[in-house]
Amino acid sequence: MTITAARMAAVDRNAAALDVSTKQLMESSGNALAREVRAVADSGDEVAVVAGRGNNGGDAFVAARFLAGDYDVTVHLLGRPETITTEIARENWDALRAAEIATERVLDSNALDLGSPDVVIDGVLGTGVTGAPREPERSAIVATNDAAATVVSVDVPSGVDADTGEVADVAVEADRVVTFHALKPGLEGREDVTVADIGIPEAAERFVGPGDLLSLSRDPQAHKGDFGRVMVIGGGPYTGAPALCAQAALRAGADLAYVACPDPVADEVQGYAEDLIVEPYVGTRLQPDHVEGLLADAEARDVVVIGPGLGGADDTLDAVRAFLEGYEGKAVVDADALQVVPAVETDAELVCTPHQGELAKMGGPRRDDWAERETLVAEFARDLGQTLLVKGAYDVVADGDATRVNRTGNPGMTVGGTGDVLAGITGALYSTQGALDAAAIAAYTNGTAGDAVVEEMGYGLLASDLLAEIPTALWGERR
Numbered sequence: 001m002t003i004t005a006a007r008m009a010a011v012d013r014n015a016a017a018l019d020v021s022t023k024q025l026m027e028s029s030g031n032a033l034a035r036e037v038r039a040v041a042d043s044g045d046e047v048a049v050v051a052g053r054g055n056n057g058g059d060a061f062v063a064a065r066f067l068a069g070d071y072d073v074t075v076h077l078l079g080r081p082e083t084i085t086t087e088i089a090r091e092n093w094d095a096l097r098a099a100e101i102a103t104e105r106v107l108d109s110n111a112l113d114l115g116s117p118d119v120v121i122d123g124v125l126g127t128g129v130t131g132a133p134r135e136p137e138r139s140a141i142v143a144t145n146d147a148a149a150t151v152v153s154v155d156v157p158s159g160v161d162a163d164t165g166e167v168a169d170v171a172v173e174a175d176r177v178v179t180f181h182a183l184k185p186g187l188e189g190r191e192d193v194t195v196a197d198i199g200i201p202e203a204a205e206r207f208v209g210p211g212d213l214l215s216l217s218r219d220p221q222a223h224k225g226d227f228g229r230v231m232v233i234g235g236g237p238y239t240g241a242p243a244l245c246a247q248a249a250l251r252a253g254a255d256l257a258y259v260a261c262p263d264p265v266a267d268e269v270q271g272y273a274e275d276l277i278v279e280p281y282v283g284t285r286l287q288p289d290h291v292e293g294l295l296a297d298a299e300a301r302d303v304v305v306i307g308p309g310l311g312g313a314d315d316t317l318d319a320v321r322a323f324l325e326g327y328e329g330k331a332v333v334d335a336d337a338l339q340v341v342p343a344v345e346t347d348a349e350l351v352c353t354p355h356q357g358e359l360a361k362m363g364g365p366r367r368d369d370w371a372e373r374e375t376l377v378a379e380f381a382r383d384l385g386q387t388l389l390v391k392g393a394y395d396v397v398a399d400g401d402a403t404r405v406n407r408t409g410n411p412g413m414t415v416g417g418t419g420d421v422l423a424g425i426t427g428a429l430y431s432t433q434g435a436l437d438a439a440a441i442a443a444y445t446n447g448t449a450g451d452a453v454v455e456e457m458g459y460g461l462l463a464s465d466l467l468a469e470i471p472t473a474l475w476g477e478r479r
């Protein structure tokens, strides 16, 4: 399995939240790297460490400390120690200085003199690289390639983009690569690569954590000024559900939230919040003759959430079926609407948000055993060809390829309406994120908001209490 630089950063952050600090991971990384160098070097060999100012360099500092007793080690830092970008890399630099291990500062691109080392450790650039190498890193890569030495690269050969695998015009030609936790893009199929286990707990990947929220701010350019228009198709027998759902979408960052509902309930829905744009249709519940108009409206929206408060009348379900058959965009399907999903022919990309009972009604697994449940939900998602967010004490999110589990939330959240809030958050996030990430982050956020409410006022929460906590859960100090 390959992991991108962005996902690696998320997992690293999740590990820290599980009390495995990045400094601990750096120690493991440097240790693994040193072991690999021992395998290619003879005792007393000259080892030149070329280190950039990020954590890739930090790993190389740690390796230098492990190796200095047995080899002739010199560490070349590309820049001034004050410009080392992370605290943990700087601490490991300071440890080298305190131990009187030979260090050089390379303050001019032309000033790097590696001598004639037997081994070069390439800790110039790792997963934090952006764009093609600049100076002095660029010259350092050239000098590394010019050395008649065995080159061991740290995590990725410097010059390889660890998100895409693209190789820049100047990149280290490594003899060996020690990569951490999992293969990075561009390293697949290479025989000179060692994947080192650095002690990241499996839980950091499996459980949704604060690291998963990093993708929300990763690329501000990608969704500049447009956090999405979410259309909720809901209401009829129930009016609170679509209103909660649409308000949750706004709280989760949607720019606009529309509620399409039967006209007798429109005023009531609007009454919950003036921020909602209510678009009534004639009749008392959703029926097939409304579908054409809804499909036309949906074209101008980024995500549709269908289900909250619609009820399960036969003609309503026929309408849901017709809508999904005609719709090709992103949709979140909730509540009674879920039962039509297994048999429907649709080009839409769905996130389905059933609780255990709704999952069973869809023909999904009934088993509750945790480990087994994850596998069964993943298989069902694969069969459906859609993304599932199965709600429970532990929420399971699966798209058939990857599975995530969310454990935020509390028993107070079994109250009615929390599912409508979750569907709304999912809808908003789905406008800027992939289905799996949107569902995983939504589950985590909904649970975090619920935990915050219970912390503040104890049990007895209303679903509407969650709304005000959503922004803090997503972007505030609770993340």
Ligand SMILES: NC(=O)C1=CN([C@@H]2O[C@H](COP(=O)(O)OP(=O)(O)OC[C@H]3O[C@@H](n4cnc5c(N)ncnc54)[C@H](O)[C@@H]3O)[C@@H](O)[C@H]2O)[C@@H](O)CC1
Pocket (backbone or CB within 6 Å): 008, 009, 011, 012, 022, 025, 026, 029, 052, 053, 054, 055, 056, 057, 058, 059, 085, 086, 124, 125, 126, 127, 128, 129, 130, 131, 132, 133, 134, 135, 137, 154, 155, 156, 180
């Ligand atoms: N994510 C994790 O779980 C772990 C990561 N570790 C190491 O940390 C590395 C990532 O560290 P960082 O995020 O600090 O990033 P890097 O060390 O990969 O690179 C960041 C540094 O390079 C500079 N830089 C970025 N692009 C450049 C370019 N095109 N030309 C010249 N300079 C450039 C930045 O200004 C910064 O100083 C990994 O590759 C790995 O080696 C390990 O320490 C342990 C665990």
Ligand SMILES: [K+]
Pocket (backbone or CB within 6 Å): 056, 122, 123, 124, 125, 126, 153, 154, 155, 156, 157, 158
């Ligand atoms: K490197």
